Amino acid sequence: MPADMNEFYTLPETEQERLTQTGLDVSMENRCGSFFQMDQKILQTTCSAQGVEVLAIEDALEKYDWMADRYWNAVKRDKDKYTKFVAKQEHPKGVVVIAHKGTRAVFPVQACLYLSAEPVQTVHNIMIAEEGAELHVISGCASASGAKRGSHLGITEFYVGKNARLTSTMIHNWNPHISVYPRSAAIVEENGVFISNYVCMHPVARVQMNPEAILAENATARFSSIVIAHEGSHLDLGSRAVLQGKGSSAELVTRAITKGGTVISRGYIAGVTDETRGHIECRGLILTDGTIHAIPEIDGRVTGTELSHEAAVGKIARDEIEYLMSRGLSEEEATATIIRGFLDVKIEGLPPVLQKQIDAAIDASEAGY
Amino acid sequence: MLKIENLKVRIGDREVLHGIDLQINDGETHVLMGPNGSGKSTLLMTIMGFGNYQVTEGRILYNGKDITSMPIDERAKLGIGMLFQRPPTISGLKLGKLLSAVAGGKTGDIPGYARSMNMEGFLERDINKGFSGGEIKRSEVLQLMVQRPDFVMADEPESGVDLENISLMGNSIARLLQKDMHIVNRQKSGLIITHTGYILNYIEADFGHVMIDGMIRCHGNPREILNVIKEKGYKECLACQQI
Numbered sequence: 001m002p003a004d005m006n007e008f009y010t011l012p013e014t015e016q017e018r019l020t021q022t023g024l025d026v027s028m029e030n031r032c033g034s035f036f037q038m039d040q041k042i043l044q045t046t047c048s049a050q051g052v053e054v055l056a057i058e059d060a061l062e063k064y065d066w067m068a069d070r071y072w073n074a075v076k077r078d079k080d081k082y083t084k085f086v087a088k089q090e091h092p093k094g095v096v097v098i099a100h101k102g103t104r105a106v107f108p109v110q111a112c113l114y115l116s117a118e119p120v121q122t123v124h125n126i127m128i129a130e131e132g133a134e135l136h137v138i139s140g141c142a143s144a145s146g147a148k149r150g151s152h153l154g155i156t157e158f159y160v161g162k163n164a165r166l167t168s169t170m171i172h173n174w175n176p177h178i179s180v181y182p183r184s185a186a187i188v189e190e191n192g193v194f195i196s197n198y199v200c201m202h203p204v205a206r207v208q209m210n211p212e213a214i215l216a217e218n219a220t221a222r223f224s225s226i227v228i229a230h231e232g233s234h235l236d237l238g239s240r241a242v243l244q245g246k247g248s249s250a251e252l253v254t255r256a257i258t259k260g261g262t263v264i265s266r267g268y269i270a271g272v273t274d275e276t277r278g279h280i281e282c283r284g285l286i287l288t289d290g291t292i293h294a295i296p297e298i299d300g301r302v303t304g305t306e307l308s309h310e311a312a313v314g315k316i317a318r319d320e321i322e323y324l325m326s327r328g329l330s331e332e333e334a335t336a337t338i339i340r341g342f343l344d345v346k347i348e349g350l351p352p353v354l355q356k357q358i359d360a361a362i363d364a365s366e367a368g369y
Numbered sequence: 370m371l372k373i374e375n376l377k378v379r380i381g382d383r384e385v386l387h388g389i390d391l392q393i394n395d396g397e398t399h400v401l402m403g404p405n406g407s408g409k410s411t412l413l414m415t416i417m418g419f420g421n422y423q424v425t426e427g428r429i430l431y432n433g434k435d436i437t438s439m440p441i442d443e444r445a446k447l448g449i450g451m452l453f454q455r456p457p458t459i460s461g462l463k464l465g466k467l468l469s470a471v472a473g474g475k476t477g478d479i480p481g482y483a484r485s486m487n488m489e490g491f492l493e494r495d496i497n498k499g500f501s502g503g504e505i506k507r508s509e510v511l512q513l514m515v516q517r518p519d520f521v522m523a524d525e526p527e528s529g530v531d532l533e534n535i536s537l538m539g540n541s542i543a544r545l546l547q548k549d550m551h552i553v554n555r556q557k558s559g560l561i562i563t564h565t566g567y568i569l570n571y572i573e574a575d576f577g578h579v580m581i582d583g584m585i586r587c588h589g590n591p592r593e594i595l596n597v598i599k600e601k602g603y604k605e606c607l608a609c610q611q612i
Contacts, residue, residue, distance in 0.1 A: 283460075317457060318420060319457045320457045320459050322419050322420060322441055323453070323456055323457050323459075324459075324467070324470075325440070325441035325442040325445065326417050326418075326419075326441050326442075326444075326445055326450070326451055326453075327445060327450075327467065327470075327471045327512060327516055328442055328445040328446055328471060328516060329442060329470060329471075330442050331440070331442065333470070334442075337462060337466075337467070337470060338459060338462065340461070340462075341459055341460060341461030341462035341463075341466075341495070342460060342461050343461065344461035344462075345461075
């Protein structure tokens with residue numbers, strides 16, 4: 001597989017900047033591995049950390065017989081028309097990252113998916129943290145700013161082994177003509193921890209996804225989404241957790257802002273076993289008339305499950321703006337400061353380098369509030 | 370420093386202040402007393418410029434400048450600052466970040482000020498979220514230390530503060546008002562609402578006023594007024610009708 005990033009440097013500077021905002025670190029200073037796919041072409045697969053492998057999916061399927069059991073397992077190939085379309089690809093593209101048993105990677109692996117000229121980009125990723133391993137992945141997805149249309153269909157299957165920890169941070173930077181249909185699911189084994197973060201601050205035509213985590217005994221999942229729907233953007237987002245094992249827990253957190261676009265925030269937690277806990281939290285801020293529609297569902301089946309949800313949608317409180325103005329901030333500064341605070345979700349268990357990346361993605365859009 | 374002339378203020382359809390006259394000169398501290406709901410906080414909020422408080426008559430002059438219709442932030446930039454009785458909670462906004470914003474991006478003495486108010490542990494917390502009554506007041510004073518206003522308004526600075534911290538509050542507000550400086554050199558002025566008068570043990574106030582039903586009924590020595598209220602209640606002020 002080629003490990004050649006020259007094509008990245010041939011991109012205009014503005015495009016390189018858009019990719020950097022999604023977390024692409026070309027210097028690799030804070031990354032332990034990297035994967036770069038432009039349209040259907042894989043430009044880079046590299047990894048410097050011992051015990052961690054970054055492979056193109058075709059290579060991974062060839063290298064490991066057992067990979068076939070992980071391929072279209074967490075996500076079913078006939079789930080919907082998008083999965084069926086991806087499954088039809090003769091040469092699947094995408095990345096497989098494996099943190100082998102007991103490996104603890106300090107720096108994240110970056111996966112960068114760039115839609116440049118083709119109408120459809122298909123990606124199939126598999127992320128595996130084997131027993132006792134710790135793996136952090138940051139996926140940056142972007143499209144050329146001038147692209148007039150395009151779809152990104154991305155399958156990601158996460159496998160979190162016993163006592164393992166896997167964090168996935170996805171930052172999107174599309175443009176108003178792109179539709180995006182990620183399909184992902186996680187299988188989390190005993191005492192495993194799965195943390196999924198999603199940030200989308202830029203205009204996009206449509207994003208629709210509803211990732212799911214199935215949790216075994218004492219496993220934990222936490223989904224956090226931080227999104228802004230600009231005018232013309234339709235974000236139908238959700239996350240699902242099935243608390244299958246005793247002692248498992250899940251938390252789904254959303255911060256949504258509309259500037260004229262639509263956010264549908266779905267959340268579903270099923271408590272089917274004793275000693276399980278789940279909580280859904282959705283907070284929405286309407287800056288310009290648009291839609292924030294929260295649909296939290298909690299589905300308890302046994303006496304030993306505790307599930308809750310809270311949702312609030314509204315505008316910025318005037319007394320908060322005036323309070324900050326009384327400290328000398330202008331109305332615009334006060335508003336931006338409150339919005340920045342609203343979007344500030346500190347994610348427990350995330351390495352500082354990734355929290356910084358999330359903060360930077362939010363800060364970069366601050367002027368766009 | 371501050372001159373208020375025949376100020377009438379409405380909140381919604383209701384007139385709350387019915388013609389207030391007040392003058393506070395450079396270096397002076399005044400205290401405002403009065404029963405609950407008499408309009409004391411309304412006066413402070415109106416001086417600060419809050420939107421819900423509509424001035425229907427009269428004007429507010431600050432250093433000779435008419436600020437009656439000026440936006441809040443411009444008043445703050447002119448040197449007016451306020452300690453709020455019940456400030457809002459702002460989720461996600463860290464106290465430390467607000468202090469940096471107030472300081473214009475310079476961190477300067479913020480850690481030292483925070484230490485002096487026993488608030489070091491609060492800089493990374495969301496502002497006022499889960500703060501006790503006393504912690505809110507200490508956070509307010511800390512913000513004013515960074516803001517450095519020339520005219521300090523304080524709405525019941527001692528309410529909700531435990532006995533241990535009341536001297537800290539009192540002494541800190543005294544420093545904000547340059548009470549440690551000789552009276553001749555003192556430039557900062559203040560207007561403080563108090564019910565209990567505890568604050569007078571730390572701040573030597575120059576004048577006291579009693580507000581009842583949206584009107585100032587009495588001016589005088591603050592301690593004398595407080596003693597009358599303690600002994601005879603506000604009824605006496607009403608009966609007195611000095612003004």
